[in-house]
Amino acid sequence: xxxxxxxxxxxxxxxxxxxxxxxxxxxxxxxxxxxxxxxxxxxxxxxxxxxxxxxxxxxxxxxxxxxxxxxxxxxxxxxxxxxxxxxxxxxxxxxxxxxxxxxxxxxxxxxxxxxxxxxxxxxxxxxxxxxxxxxxxxxxxxxxxxxxxxxxxxxxxxxxxxxxxxxxxxxxxxxxxxxxxxxxxxxxxxxxxxxxxxxxxxxxxxxxxxxxxxxxxxxxxxxxxxxxxxxxxxxxxxxxxxxxxxxxxxxxxxxxxxxxxxxxxxxxxxxxxxxxxxxxxxxxxxxxxxxxxxxxxxxxxxxxxxxxxxxxxxxxxxxxxxxxxxxxxxxxxxxxxxxxxxxxxxxxxxxxxxxxxxxxxxxxxxxxxxxxxxxxxxxxxxxxxxxxxxxxxxxxxxxxxxxxxxxxxxxxxxxxxxxxxxxxxxxxxxxx
Numbered sequence: 001x002x003x004x005x006x007x008x009x010x011x012x013x014x015x016x017x018x019x020x021x022x023x024x025x026x027x028x029x030x031x032x033x034x035x036x037x038x039x040x041x042x043x044x045x046x047x048x049x050x051x052x053x054x055x056x057x058x059x060x061x062x063x064x065x066x067x068x069x070x071x072x073x074x075x076x077x078x079x080x081x082x083x084x085x086x087x088x089x090x091x092x093x094x095x096x097x098x099x100x101x102x103x104x105x106x107x108x109x110x111x112x113x114x115x116x117x118x119x120x121x122x123x124x125x126x127x128x129x130x131x132x133x134x135x136x137x138x139x140x141x142x143x144x145x146x147x148x149x150x151x152x153x154x155x156x157x158x159x160x161x162x163x164x165x166x167x168x169x170x171x172x173x174x175x176x177x178x179x180x181x182x183x184x185x186x187x188x189x190x191x192x193x194x195x196x197x198x199x200x201x202x203x204x205x206x207x208x209x210x211x212x213x214x215x216x217x218x219x220x221x222x223x224x225x226x227x228x229x230x231x232x233x234x235x236x237x238x239x240x241x242x243x244x245x246x247x248x249x250x251x252x253x254x255x256x257x258x259x260x261x262x263x264x265x266x267x268x269x270x271x272x273x274x275x276x277x278x279x280x281x282x283x284x285x286x287x288x289x290x291x292x293x294x295x296x297x298x299x300x301x302x303x304x305x306x307x308x309x310x311x312x313x314x315x316x317x318x319x320x321x322x323x324x325x326x327x328x329x330x331x332x333x334x335x336x337x338x339x340x341x342x343x344x345x346x347x348x349x350x351x352x353x354x355x356x357x358x359x360x361x362x363x364x365x366x367x368x369x370x371x372x373x374x375x376x377x378x379x380x381x382x383x384x385x386x387x388x389x390x391x392x393x394x395x396x397x398x399x400x401x402x403x404x405x406x407x408x409x410x411x412x413x414x415x416x417x418x419x420x421x422x423x424x425x426x427x428x429x430x431x432x
Contacts, residue, residue, distance in 0.1 A: 053424075053426070054102060054109075055108055055416075055426065055427035056111070056424060056425070056426050057081075057095050057112075057113075057425045058424045059081070059083070059093065059425075060423065061085055061090075061091060061423060062083060062084050062085065062422065062423055063081055063082070063083055063084070063406070063407075063420045063421075063423060063424070063425065064083065064122060064123065064420065065081070065124070065126050065407050066079060066080065066126075066407050066409045066418050066420050067079070067080045067127050067128050067409055068080075068128075068409045068410065068411045068412065068418050069128040069133045069412050070133055070412040070413065071132055071138065071140060072133075072134075072135035072138060075099065077096070077097035077099070078094060078095070078096055078097070079094070079097065079111070079425060080094055080126050080128060080142055081093045081094075082122070082123035082126050082144065084122045088121075089120070090120065090123065091116055091118060091119070092119060092123060092142075093113055093115065094115035094116070094142075094154055094161070095111045095112065095113055095114065096111070096112055096161075097109040097110065097111045097427070098110045098112075109427050111425070111427075115154060115161050115162055116163065117152070117163050117165065119150070121182070122146060123144045123146050124182065124183060124184050124185055124186075125144070125145050125185045125186050126142060126143065126144040126145075127142070127143050127186065127187070128140065128141070128142055128188075129141035129142070129143070130188055130189075130190035130193055131193045133340075140153070140154040141153055141154070142154060143186060143196055143210075144186075145183040145184070145185060145198055146182065146183060147180050147182055147183070148169060148170040148180060149168070149183060149196065149198055149215075150167070150168055150169075151165070151167040151168075151169070151210060151215065152164060152165050152166060153166050167210070167213075168214075169208055169210075169214070169215045169217070171206055171217050171220060181200045181201050181202040182200065182201055183198045183200050184200060184201060184227070184228060184229050185199050185229065185230040185290075186198040186199070186231070187231055187232040187233050187241070189238055190233070190235075191233065191236050191237055191238040192238035193211075194210065194211035195207055195208065195209060195210070195238065196208045196215075197231050197233065198231070199223065199229070199230060199231040199245075200227075200228060201228070202227075203222050203224055203225065203227065203228060203245075204222055205221055205223040205228060205231050205241075205243055206220045207255065219255070219258065221253070221258050223243045223251060224245040224247050224249065224251065225247050226245060226246040227245050227246040228243050228244075229244055229287065229289050229290065230243065230244050230289065230291045231243040231291075232292065232293045233293070234298050235294060235295050235296070235297075235298045239254050239255045239256050240252065240253070240254055240255075241253055242264065242291055242293060242301055243291070244303050245287070247287075248267050248285040248286050248287055248288055249264075249266040249267075250263070250264045250288065250291060250301065250303055250312075251263055251264065252264050252316065263320075264301065264316060264319050265312065265320065266320070267285045267286065286307075286308060287305070287306040289304050289306050290303070290304040290335065290336060291303045291304075292336045292338055292345075293338070294343070294345075294359070295340055295341055296342060296343040296359070297359070297363070298316075299316045299317055300314070300315060300359065302314070302345065304334075304335075304336055307332055308332060309327050309328075309329040309330065309331060309332060309333055309349065309351075310325050310326070310333070311326040311327070311333055311336060312325060313326060313362070324362060324393050326347070326393060328355060328394070328395055329347065329349040329353060329355070330349075330351035331349045331350030331351035331352075332349055332350045333347055333348070334348055334349050334350065334404075334405065334406050335347070335348050335407045335408045335420075336408075337408050337409060337410055338410075339410055340411075340412060340413070341414060343360045343363075344356055344357065344358060344359065344414075345359055346408050346410065346417055348405035348406070348408045348419060349404075350404045350405075351404075352400055352401045352402060352403060352405060353398060353399065353401070353405070354398070354399040354401075354405060354408060354417065355397070355399075356397035356417075357394075357395050357396065361393070362393065397430070399419070399428055401421055401426065403422045403424075404421060405419050405421045406420050406421060407419075407420040408420070414430070415429070415430055416429055416430060417430060
């Protein structure tokens, strides 16, 4: 199986990430910063001179994906991490975070590994059971997608903890297990955690019922004309889900009526609709690698273009044209995540930066008639508030690191963000 296909190539930041053996104080999103810069203002220090990092966890291998949860009745944080290696050995790790107050009277998190399993292929996405953070379940479960869908249970009793595989789900269609098309992503339905939906390079999406036993495939549909790269349920819906793929489109499906779908976004359609989009900045067809559905406004979906610094912001009420193109990163955007319950959006990219956008300022936005390009903005090595100069689509918070950032996640409470870069996971406090 070749994971260098279809936009899932191994990134330079993953293969060449400089490991950290020490820590530096985590940044917070509090102080205002007037100066914006396309790159961090500091030079990358040598390995021996790196300052001490706090709220940081380092592995022995390049990391790709992360997901953060809290277990009700347990004050600790739990982060699932996956590696990206081209050989036949990859890892899924569980890291426990214990919150404390450090010597500067700041909230800090001490991370330590509590569980690990080996898998053959890189994990394209992993996700905790949404019932855990919401308090509907006290038995943490984890799902991962790669050549198949795997389910795990995480057990912790005192000092003993273990990650146990409970199911392997695949839809072979007369193929050998080792010849299955890769699952490029998955999503665990928060409205009905009985269901997980997966997507694949074979153009399909598959709905799985994982409520009993080993799980079964409920239905499968051809979602796009070519490879499907991501899929996600809409907020508070067990029937509506969106997908994106190599054809550059975002499509909306209803499980109650799968004989049709709605094309929410398609670049050439936007170019032909003069009333809504006169700019040529987004009419070129780009594969869309990832989508993210808002947890605050069910109408909002964002999509990442392949090898691009542009984030397409869509409103389901205005199919065909984006309401915003956010292009403040100076390098490719790698990950985008909505806040668990607020109208905030987190992005990270190859420019070593993380941005947080306040979408309250974008409520009521209409489809674009023009677009404007902005340079990246951030300075320093901590998350800080930034001046927006009255522009509603500017990031309100920014963070700069010394290494390209590949993935991002929010804590269940939304008071911290987790950033994956190289071999490390950095937690950063978000001030109110």
